[in-house]
Amino acid sequence: MTRTIDTKAIMLFALVAVLFIGTGFVQSWNTALTIFNMGLISAIMALGVNMQWGYAGLFNVGIMGFVALGGLAAVLVSMDPVNEAWAAGGLQVLLGLVLGAATIVGAILTYSRMAPGRMRTLAMLVILLGGFFIFRAVFDVGVAAVEAIDPASTGYLGGLGLPVLVAWPVGGLLAAGAAWIIGKTALGLRSDYLAIATLGIAEIIIAVLKNEDWLARGVKNVTGVPRPVPYEVDLQASERFTNFAASIGADPVTFSSITVKLSYAGLFIVVLLALIWLSEKAWNSPWGRMMRAIRDNEVSASAMGKDVKARHLQVFILGSAIVGMAGAMMTTLDSQLTPGTYQPLRFTFLVWVMVIVGGSGNNWGAVLGGFLVWWLWIQVEPIGLLLMQGITGGMPEGSWLRDHLLDAAAHMRLLTMGMILLLVLRFSPRGLIPER
Amino acid sequence: MDFLNAIVALANFVIIPATAYGAQLALGALGVTLIYGILRFSNFAHGDTMAFGAMVTILCTWGLQALGVSLGPLPTALLALPVGIVVTGLLLIGTDRLVYRFYRQKKAKPVIFVIASLGVMFIMNGIVRFIIGVDDQRFGDGERFIISARTFREMTGLEEGLAFRTSQGITIVVALIAVALLFWFLGRTRTGKSMRAFSDNEDLALLSGINPERVVMITWLIVAALATTAGVLYGLDKSFKPFTYFQLLLPIFAAAIVGGLGNPLGAILGGFLIAFSEVGVTYAFRKVVTYLAPEGMEPEGLLQLLSTDYKFAVSFGILLIVLLFKPTGIMKGKSV
Numbered sequence: 001m002t003r004t005i006d007t008k009a010i011m012l013f014a015l016v017a018v019l020f021i022g023t024g025f026v027q028s029w030n031t032a033l034t035i036f037n038m039g040l041i042s043a044i045m046a047l048g049v050n051m052q053w054g055y056a057g058l059f060n061v062g063i064m065g066f067v068a069l070g071g072l073a074a075v076l077v078s079m080d081p082v083n084e085a086w087a088a089g090g091l092q093v094l095l096g097l098v099l100g101a102a103t104i105v106g107a108i109l110t111y112s113r114m115a116p117g118r119m120r121t122l123a124m125l126v127i128l129l130g131g132f133f134i135f136r137a138v139f140d141v142g143v144a145a146v147e148a149i150d151p152a153s154t155g156y157l158g159g160l161g162l163p164v165l166v167a168w169p170v171g172g173l174l175a176a177g178a179a180w181i182i183g184k185t186a187l188g189l190r191s192d193y194l195a196i197a198t199l200g201i202a203e204i205i206i207a208v209l210k211n212e213d214w215l216a217r218g219v220k221n222v223t224g225v226p227r228p229v230p231y232e233v234d235l236q237a238s239e240r241f242t243n244f245a246a247s248i249g250a251d252p253v254t255f256s257s258i259t260v261k262l263s264y265a266g267l268f269i270v271v272l273l274a275l276i277w278l279s280e281k282a283w284n285s286p287w288g289r290m291m292r293a294i295r296d297n298e299v300s301a302s303a304m305g306k307d308v309k310a311r312h313l314q315v316f317i318l319g320s321a322i323v324g325m326a327g328a329m330m331t332t333l334d335s336q337l338t339p340g341t342y343q344p345l346r347f348t349f350l351v352w353v354m355v356i357v358g359g360s361g362n363n364w365g366a367v368l369g370g371f372l373v374w375w376l377w378i379q380v381e382p383i384g385l386l387l388m389q390g391i392t393g394g395m396p397e398g399s400w401l402r403d404h405l406l407d408a409a410a411h412m413r414l415l416t417m418g419m420i421l422l423l424v425l426r427f428s429p430r431g432l433i434p435e436r
Numbered sequence: 437m438d439f440l441n442a443i444v445a446l447a448n449f450v451i452i453p454a455t456a457y458g459a460q461l462a463l464g465a466l467g468v469t470l471i472y473g474i475l476r477f478s479n480f481a482h483g484d485t486m487a488f489g490a491m492v493t494i495l496c497t498w499g500l501q502a503l504g505v506s507l508g509p510l511p512t513a514l515l516a517l518p519v520g521i522v523v524t525g526l527l528l529i530g531t532d533r534l535v536y537r538f539y540r541q542k543k544a545k546p547v548i549f550v551i552a553s554l555g556v557m558f559i560m561n562g563i564v565r566f567i568i569g570v571d572d573q574r575f576g577d578g579e580r581f582i583i584s585a586r587t588f589r590e591m592t593g594l595e596e597g598l599a600f601r602t603s604q605g606i607t608i609v610v611a612l613i614a615v616a617l618l619f620w621f622l623g624r625t626r627t628g629k630s631m632r633a634f635s636d637n638e639d640l641a642l643l644s645g646i647n648p649e650r651v652v653m654i655t656w657l658i659v660a661a662l663a664t665t666a667g668v669l670y671g672l673d674k675s676f677k678p679f680t681y682f683q684l685l686l687p688i689f690a691a692a693i694v695g696g697l698g699n700p701l702g703a704i705l706g707g708f709l710i711a712f713s714e715v716g717v718t719y720a721f722r723k724v725v726t727y728l729a730p731e732g733m734e735p736e737g738l739l740q741l742l743s744t745d746y747k748f749a750v751s752f753g754i755l756l757i758v759l760l761f762k763p764t765g766i767m768k769g770k771s772v
Contacts (some may be wrong), residue, residue, distance in 0.1 A: 061480075151509070189759060192477070193763070196477065196689045197756070200748065200752035200755060207746055207749065210745065353558075408565070411570075414562030417558050418555045418557070418560075418562060419559065419560075421554065421558065
């Protein structure tokens with residue numbers, strides 16, 4: 001396939017680059033890099049969603065759940081195992097989970113093997129109810145034992161103690177597993193149902209993370225997730241580093257934090273570039289053409305012998321895996337898993353704004369949207385505050401309206417994002433960099 | 437006597453709260469199902485529409501309270517409710533003009549409407565946070581209880597108390613009135629019949645001279661009334677916090693789908709089904725069973741099937757079961 005150089009796309013990327021560099025000059029390079037790193041992660045999430053929506057037209061509003069699963073993977077892979085907890089009840093918890101899974105599998109097998117009728121319903125009910133109580137009996141004891149082990153600092157099973165980079169693909173795998181379960185049940189129904197099913201599963205994943213303390217400490221948060229890059233204090237302690245900082249005339253403290261952020265950025269860029277390359281390959285391959293054919297006309301695609309449901313399941317799992325990987329990367333960047341911070345507006349709907357604004361059906365568009373919308377999301381707040389200060393400048397000090405407006409400036413970003421989404425959807429529905 | 441206590445405990449902790457919650461969900465689900473029936477998309481902004489309506493009502497209530505107006509034992513919010521409905525109605529019709537009408541004329545795919553409703557959701561959420569903030573707001577006043585637990589114990593001499601809060605009583609009465617009005621409107625008036633015709637078969641309705649824009653406008657007005665009422669009742673019963681309204685979206689959708697999207701009767705049924713399962717599954721039945729069990733056989737555990745934090749999982753589980761086995765819902769709804 002011949003590729004014409006898209007000048008508009010290059011201009012847009014240049015504009016985004018100017019925005020970030022401008023942030024570096026106006027605010028600080030530290031801020032600019034912080035936004036840039038999350039921008040990289042947002043771009044990866046947008047790539048994943050674009051795969052589901054742009055390639056196949058699947059409407060997934062459970063992105064938050066997949067991001068959180070990725071974060072869970074980071075904890076489960078990289079934290080050190082808590083040996084006392086394992087000794088106290090680790091095996092019992094695992095046994096409980098196995099029993100729970102066996103119950104569900106048993107019920108599904110009964111459903112598919114027995115002849116339809118009252119007996120089948122009855123058998124399923126017996127298996128589900130009995131299994132549930134056995135599961136609770138085994139599981140609850142184990143959980144209580146694990147959570148009793150030093151609840152202030154651990155109280156959970158810990159992870160495998162592997163390097164945190166391993167967690168990135170594992171995060172993708174976890175998300176893929178969840179996507180398989182959702183896809184099996186909700187794909188093939190009308191599009192709105194998939195939306196609602198994914199919305200629900202995301203809320204449930206967050207509820208599990210918040211409440212299952214034995215898994216990842218729940219709302220007590222897991223902090224100190226190992227880093228793939230050096231710590232600032234270690235850099236500052238290293239003589240070679242401070243000498244280097246002095247030689248280019250930089251403050252060693254600021255310079256160390258910039259170095260750490262740049263190392264993260266380097267890792268993320270490698271992942272992002274690899275994913276873009278793979279996505280573009282997929283898009284231009286026969287598989288990509290088949291996906292678009294299915295998206296544009298399911299009936300004729302299935303008449304051509306394409307298994308629409310299986311392909312949908314496939315692309316749904318792929319996209320979710322990418323989002324899960326981005327979630328693991330985000331937790332690595334934050335060095336902590338805080339289930340309380342997962343909000344659908346921020347993690348699901350904002351990613352949708354990125355994809356729609358950037359250009360659904362175009363990988364570069366999704367990446368551009370990721371950077372641009374993330375930058376806006378961060379910067380709208382200070383801009384809104386400036387605006388409000390401008391508006392309220394003439395008002396008397398301490399007046400009720402003035403205080404209220406200044407407080408409310410923090411909520412400008414939702415309003416702005418909604419406006420941007422509606423305006424792009426209306427006047428440029430194909431996004432900034434449209435599908436080729 | 438113990439049997440009576442068990443029933444009272446059950447009524448106090450399960451039946452009454454679940455009925456009130458069910459009524460609120462039913463009103464919300466009716467709004468979702470009407471939009472689905474007439475405009476043919478799932479409106480993700482519905483939770484925030486409820487929050488917006490409740491917010492306007494709260495602001496108006498505060499104004500009335502400041503003026504010293506009150507309804508005596510009833511909450512002042514009931515007086516402010518019509519104002520909330522009118523303002524929300526204007527907002528929804530405005531949104532329709534600015535956002536949805538364009539896509540309707542273009543005959544866009546339903547999923548485009550859903551994405552547009554995401555944008556509307558963002559904006560409404562932003563407006564609500566902008567005006568009233570993200571904190572909990574209390575606006576209930578008047579008598580707190582119809583029957584308080586202590587009066588009930590004194591009245592009956594039972595060990596177990598039964599509290600029936602005013603907000604729960606009002607929820608049930610108002611929901612009954614709203615549903616009766618809605619069904620009277622849909623079944624008896626000319627406009628209501630034209631709405632049903634439009635929902636059943638759009639082309640045929642257009643051929644018989646029904647003005648689609650008028651049908652759509654009236655739908656939005658009814659949805660505004662239902663959503664505001666649901667939002668205010670929920671706020672009176674629990675408390676008003678913008679974020680919880682967004683989270684209500686899931687049980688409301690579950691109720692509408694379980695009942696059969698586009699089917700008003702199904703929405704009511706679905707609302708109560710979801711509410712009773714949610715409360716029933718997350719309630720610790722220890723107290724009730726202790727009353728019923730013979731001496732010395734009292735249960736040791738809490739007898740709680742799931743912790744309250746998993747209430748979303750309950751509505752979701754029911755939703756999944758219905759989607760798997762009966763995708764059109766209990767009462768036959770639309771499935772495109």
